[in-house]
Amino acid sequence: MEPQVDVLFFDMNSFFASVWQAEEPELCGRPVGVATVDAPGAALIAASKEAKRLGIGMATRVGEARRLCPSIELREAKHDLFVSYHHRIRAAVDMVIPIERAWSVDEFSCWLTGSQRRLSKALEIGRQVQQVILDEVSPALNCSVGVAPNKMLAKVAAGLRKPAVDWLHPDVLPGKIAHLRLKDLPGVSRGILPRLERAGIRDVATLHAMDPKAARHLWRNVEGERFLRQLHGEAVVYPATERHSLGHGQILTPQNRSAEGARLVARRLLVKAASRLRREGLLARSLHVSVKCGVRGRRGSEGEIAATQDSFTLLRTFERYWARLRFDEPVSVSVMLGGLHEVGADTGDLLGAREEQTGREALCSAIDGLNRKFGQDTIRFGELPPHKVAYTGAKIAFNRIPDAAEFTE
Numbered sequence: 001m002e003p004q005v006d007v008l009f010f011d012m013n014s015f016f017a018s019v020w021q022a023e024e025p026e027l028c029g030r031p032v033g034v035a036t037v038d039a040p041g042a043a044l045i046a047a048s049k050e051a052k053r054l055g056i057g058m059a060t061r062v063g064e065a066r067r068l069c070p071s072i073e074l075r076e077a078k079h080d081l082f083v084s085y086h087h088r089i090r091a092a093v094d095m096v097i098p099i100e101r102a103w104s105v106d107e108f109s110c111w112l113t114g115s116q117r118r119l120s121k122a123l124e125i126g127r128q129v130q131q132v133i134l135d136e137v138s139p140a141l142n143c144s145v146g147v148a149p150n151k152m153l154a155k156v157a158a159g160l161r162k163p164a165v166d167w168l169h170p171d172v173l174p175g176k177i178a179h180l181r182l183k184d185l186p187g188v189s190r191g192i193l194p195r196l197e198r199a200g201i202r203d204v205a206t207l208h209a210m211d212p213k214a215a216r217h218l219w220r221n222v223e224g225e226r227f228l229r230q231l232h233g234e235a236v237v238y239p240a241t242e243r244h245s246l247g248h249g250q251i252l253t254p255q256n257r258s259a260e261g262a263r264l265v266a267r268r269l270l271v272k273a274a275s276r277l278r279r280e281g282l283l284a285r286s287l288h289v290s291v292k293c294g295v296r297g298r299r300g301s302e303g304e305i306a307a308t309q310d311s312f313t314l315l316r317t318f319e320r321y322w323a324r325l326r327f328d329e330p331v332s333v334s335v336m337l338g339g340l341h342e343v344g345a346d347t348g349d350l351l352g353a354r355e356e357q358t359g360r361e362a363l364c365s366a367i368d369g370l371n372r373k374f375g376q377d378t379i380r381f382g383e384l385p386p387h388k389v390a391y392t393g394a395k396i397a398f399n400r401i402p403d404a405a406e407f408t409e
Helices: 015-023 062-068 079-093 119-136 151-158 193-198 204-208 212-219 222-231 259-279 311-323 359-374
Strands: 007-012 032-035 044-047 073-076 101-104 107-111 143-148 165-167 245-251 282-293 297-308 330-338
Touching: 007 119, 007 151, 015 032, 015 044, 015 073, 015 079, 032 062, 044 062, 079 107, 079 119, 107 151, 119 143, 119 165, 143 151, 151 165, 151 222, 193 212, 204 222, 212 222, 245 259, 259 282, 259 311, 259 330, 259 359, 282 311, 297 311, 311 359
Parallel strands: 032 073, 143 165
Antiparallel strands: 007 107, 007 143, 032 044, 101 107, 245 330, 282 297, 282 330
């Protein structure tokens, strides 16, 4: 009987570097590195497959990359460009199969249903996904595809023979993945590896033979059992989670590493966070601000606030909280808005549920719209930092893909 699978997972290969090859076709076939800044000590955040063949990869320093390959082409990290390609890929793949979830800017999963669950059909769909991206987005963009009974195994399958289409199923486990290192499995973190070592588990086959209940004990929480059940090919349903906070952080550039520079950067991050509140129809009930220092560690100040998405109110509160902080040599700053809930779910203050914005919140939304239409900072909430950093509050991060609007607000 033909194996049945439930999940198709695809991962774009060398995504940031490949985007630049798509933008500049003359870069195709040449070593390309992507960095936030072209400085010898800066680390690459991506490298093309041609660069990887020369020993250049993510986290290679720019100076070392130039030593290994003097002809390497370096390009800057353009987060708005990468997000644009992310959405183009989604639109293309939706022509073949609906995308169930984007796990990051370059990783996606799809549910397989009905006859799609037959292994032969699932592999055919995987090849169609690869082709539609090449045809509809760019011939520079390749992806690896995996199909399996669950998302974790599908992700592992996608990494087995890049950029091929591959599969995993309990029928071929653990043999087909026995050559992998434990750290190659999603869910085996650096913190778990020493525990596995002490338990005598040093390879994938031994880990696969472990009882899920024993894994719960080893991991010290239910995630261990969930991980083992998925490794055995089971479908694990995770409980729904609610987001309770949103925020932004930024490492300060040398020009902003002063008390006033840090304040203005944190203030700008809060303005960006408030714009997200309005765009997503949310109110916040708490604010936390912090600064990491070179000599005193991290300092923070926080408190509860009346539910709001009003930038003016948040900025006044921010100034009070910031004034409490005592710090030297600021290195980075962050702001966090907590107690999130939808506008219609707010009980208000003795007046029933709030079903719409206040007048000032509506004014802030109008300012957001003007900035989107005429350009970032057409209207701004006060002074900008000494050094305005591109993509402040709108950078691609782990498990977070900025909305296109964030690059103009």
